[in-house]
Amino acid sequence: MATSHAAVWQHATVVDSTALTDDIRRIVLAPDHPAKVDAGAHIDVRVPIGGVPDRRSYSVVDDGPDGRTLAISVLDSPRSRGGARAMHALRPGDTIEITQPIVDFPLRVGAAHYVLLAGGIGITAVMGMASVLRSVGADYTLVYAGRSRPALAYLEQLQNAHGDRLRLHITDEGNPLDVTELVGGVEPGTELYLCGPIRLMDAVRRAWIERELPYPDLRFETFGNSGWFAPEDFVVRIPRIGAEVTVRATETMLEALEAAEVDLMFDCRKGECGLCEVRVLDLDGDIDHRDVFYSERQKDSRGTMCCCVSRAVAPPGGIAIVTIDIS
Amino acid sequence: MKETTVDKVLGHPLNAWYVAAWDHEVNRKPLARTVANRPLALYRTEDGDAVALADACWHRLAPLSMGKLEGRDGIRCPYHGILYNSAGRCVSMPAQETINPSATVASFPVVERYRYVWVWLGDAALADPKLVPDMHQMDDPDWAGDGLTISVDCNYQLVLDNLMDLTHEEFVHSSSIGQEALSESEFTVHHDERTVTVERWMLGIDAPPFWLKNMRDKFPDFEGKVDRWQIIHFESPTTINIDVGVARAGTGAPQGDRSQGVNGYVMNTISPVTDRSSLYFWAFMRNYRLESQVITTQLRDGVSGVFREDENMLVAQQAAIDANPDYEFYSLNIDAGGMWVRRLIERQLAAEGRLPAPVAPVAAG
Numbered sequence: 001m002a003t004s005h006a007a008v009w010q011h012a013t014v015v016d017s018t019a020l021t022d023d024i025r026r027i028v029l030a031p032d033h034p035a036k037v038d039a040g041a042h043i044d045v046r047v048p049i050g051g052v053p054d055r056r057s058y059s060v061v062d063d064g065p066d067g068r069t070l071a072i073s074v075l076d077s078p079r080s081r082g083g084a085r086a087m088h089a090l091r092p093g094d095t096i097e098i099t100q101p102i103v104d105f106p107l108r109v110g111a112a113h114y115v116l117l118a119g120g121i122g123i124t125a126v127m128g129m130a131s132v133l134r135s136v137g138a139d140y141t142l143v144y145a146g147r148s149r150p151a152l153a154y155l156e157q158l159q160n161a162h163g164d165r166l167r168l169h170i171t172d173e174g175n176p177l178d179v180t181e182l183v184g185g186v187e188p189g190t191e192l193y194l195c196g197p198i199r200l201m202d203a204v205r206r207a208w209i210e211r212e213l214p215y216p217d218l219r220f221e222t223f224g225n226s227g228w229f230a231p232e233d234f235v236v237r238i239p240r241i242g243a244e245v246t247v248r249a250t251e252t253m254l255e256a257l258e259a260a261e262v263d264l265m266f267d268c269r270k271g272e273c274g275l276c277e278v279r280v281l282d283l284d285g286d287i288d289h290r291d292v293f294y295s296e297r298q299k300d301s302r303g304t305m306c307c308c309v310s311r312a313v314a315p316p317g318g319i320a321i322v323t324i325d326i327s
Numbered sequence: 328m329k330e331t332t333v334d335k336v337l338g339h340p341l342n343a344w345y346v347a348a349w350d351h352e353v354n355r356k357p358l359a360r361t362v363a364n365r366p367l368a369l370y371r372t373e374d375g376d377a378v379a380l381a382d383a384c385w386h387r388l389a390p391l392s393m394g395k396l397e398g399r400d401g402i403r404c405p406y407h408g409i410l411y412n413s414a415g416r417c418v419s420m421p422a423q424e425t426i427n428p429s430a431t432v433a434s435f436p437v438v439e440r441y442r443y444v445w446v447w448l449g450d451a452a453l454a455d456p457k458l459v460p461d462m463h464q465m466d467d468p469d470w471a472g473d474g475l476t477i478s479v480d481c482n483y484q485l486v487l488d489n490l491m492d493l494t495h496e497e498f499v500h501s502s503s504i505g506q507e508a509l510s511e512s513e514f515t516v517h518h519d520e521r522t523v524t525v526e527r528w529m530l531g532i533d534a535p536p537f538w539l540k541n542m543r544d545k546f547p548d549f550e551g552k553v554d555r556w557q558i559i560h561f562e563s564p565t566t567i568n569i570d571v572g573v574a575r576a577g578t579g580a581p582q583g584d585r586s587q588g589v590n591g592y593v594m595n596t597i598s599p600v601t602d603r604s605s606l607y608f609w610a611f612m613r614n615y616r617l618e619s620q621v622i623t624t625q626l627r628d629g630v631s632g633v634f635r636e637d638e639n640m641l642v643a644q645q646a647a648i649d650a651n652p653d654y655e656f657y658s659l660n661i662d663a664g665g666m667w668v669r670r671l672i673e674r675q676l677a678a679e680g681r682l683p684a685p686v687a688p689v690a691a692g
Contacts, residue, residue: 104428215418221429272427272428
């Protein structure tokens with residue numbers, strides 16, 4: 001079974017880099033050690049950001065024979081923290097370090113019905129699944145939502161491959177996605193695979209729970225990089241060690257604290273495991289919870305936060321200050 | 328470039344159905360089984376469906392097979408209580424209010440057929456139940472019989488070699504089914520993309536003890552010579568059903584009239600466990616005296632004794648292979664069936680990208 005959770009690093013050569021939209025590039029890589037790519041796989045990439053190596057996760061969109069090439073697609077938005085810019089600068093012949101494909105978002109074959117839901121660049125996580133479901137003759141619908149038609153990567157390819165099974169929701173064409181209607185129309189026995197911004201994920205999760213659909217049949221993947229608010233600078237105070245650290249909009253709170261040599265425990269770095277939890281002692285502003293570890297009740301209490309992904313948001317006319325305790 | 332098919336330790340295809348257990352072994356208490364190097368936790372849901380999950384909890388890899396079944400289709404990790412459903416999805420993380428979205432264990436495709444629970448460990452999108460090898464005699468009302476499982480410490484290919492060439496019976500099983508006629512008689516071999524057939528007829532011979540007993544179960548007064556047949560049917564990658572029997576000599580068995588004889592099918596399907604261990608599932612089915620449980624038990628026990636002789640040889644052979652890493656295999660003409668099996672398997676391994684180069688026929692000259 002090719003499914004692996006292990007990060008095995010290798011080199012890869014850039015074979016091609018093509019602009020798909022104004023801000024999305026398709027980058028084709030030839031890994032030194034080709035391996036079969038299962039649907040739902042991603043790779044981690046080491047990218048230099050301001051000269052410092054950092055790590056980003058990108059879904060594998062498709063792959064060549066026996067995994068000798070694999071394609072990712074990278075969105076560089078004004079909110080990007082620098083990784084996307086470095087990826088967009090790659091040109092054929094460049095080499096980078098990547099992991100072998102990792103599957104934390106596996107597709108299960110055999111469900112009665114499927115809905116694959118992608119918001120914007122989230123299409124990259126579910127395209128491979130759509131191909132598999134088409135090839136096994138499954139009953140599936142691919143729902144692709146975005147703000148405008150030119151911003152939707154792979155649109156023509158998906159229309160050709162999936163025909164009527166593709167449902168488009170384009171906000172500026174007056175046809176935005178209605179999550180309540182989508183989840184309300186889901187047949188029993190449906191598995192829903194979702195990748196998109198956190199607002200979409202939260203809305204779907206709420207509708208799914210409200211309809212009392214089986215929670216394990218809602219599948220999602222988040223790389224913890226979207227929030228309810230745009231990232232901004234904020235200040236972290238840690239009275240226990242007398243530290244005050246400014247977190248820049250382009251870095252995570254965990255990265256800023258690591259740079260300040262605060263000794264923190266963490267693991268997943270994408271808001272799933274909860275190991276990076278810090279206790280919030282005082283808060284000037286609000287918390288932009290970007291994790292999937294806490295329940296809504298826990299998020300609303302504002303007593304703790306996952307510092308690997310979550311941020312603070314400024315009060316009107318000021319800068320946010322979050323005072324925390326650490327383990 | 329690889330030109331022959333005599334790997335001493337052959338890898339196993341993954342895009343295939345392998346038997347993980349007899350149907351009666353999979354129930355409401357988890358069973359640990361390793362197939363094709365993948366530890367599995369096998370159990371049955373309250374609805375009666377067989378389930379095969381990877382036997383390692385997502386969290387710290389504790390074996391789920393040590394856990395308890397819960398609810399309609401769940402299994403709870405015995406260590407920190409993480410609960411999974413039959414799809415391998417976490418449905419409860421006791422120590423937190425949410426569920427980590429990546430918390431899954433692999434749930435492998437399962438088919439229950441011919442009294443066996445079959446699992447598919449390769450690409451699930453290719454797991455077509457139509458690819459389960461034909462073993463219909465196992466639960467066909469025209470046949471009766473039973474079998475057992477042998478856990479044998481050798482590469483699965485050695486078991487296939489053993490079953491594809493039955494001249495060894497003369498030497499390994501001399502007291503039951505062996506006789507000189509076996510290695511003296513001609514045989515024919517045929518193959519296609521998925522199957523290999525080896526057919527051998529021995530005409531006008533004395534019935535060896537095992538077959539004399541079977542003839543007298545059907546024809547109590549039987550005396551005299553028999554025509555004996557062994558028709559070995561291999562179906563890729565690891566199933567071998569052997570049509571065996573004897574009939575009164577000269578009564579037309581080679582031409583298709585087996586009414587004056589007894590017919591059995593030795594059903595064999597081998598599941599690789601590791602590179603050097605295998606689960607050998609077998610049964611002996613017959614199409615006469617279907618009502619007799621005594622005969623079923625006698626045949627099962629008799630064949631079990633015969634197969635113990637094979638097991639001893641196979642284990643000793645594997646040990647000798649490992650003790651002589653610098654020695655290679657050589658082949659005999661009698662290996663034709665086994666060599667075709669090896670070639671079909673190596674082609675499948677190559678198609679899965681798990682051999683360095685596809686096997687090509689050796690060029691003449």
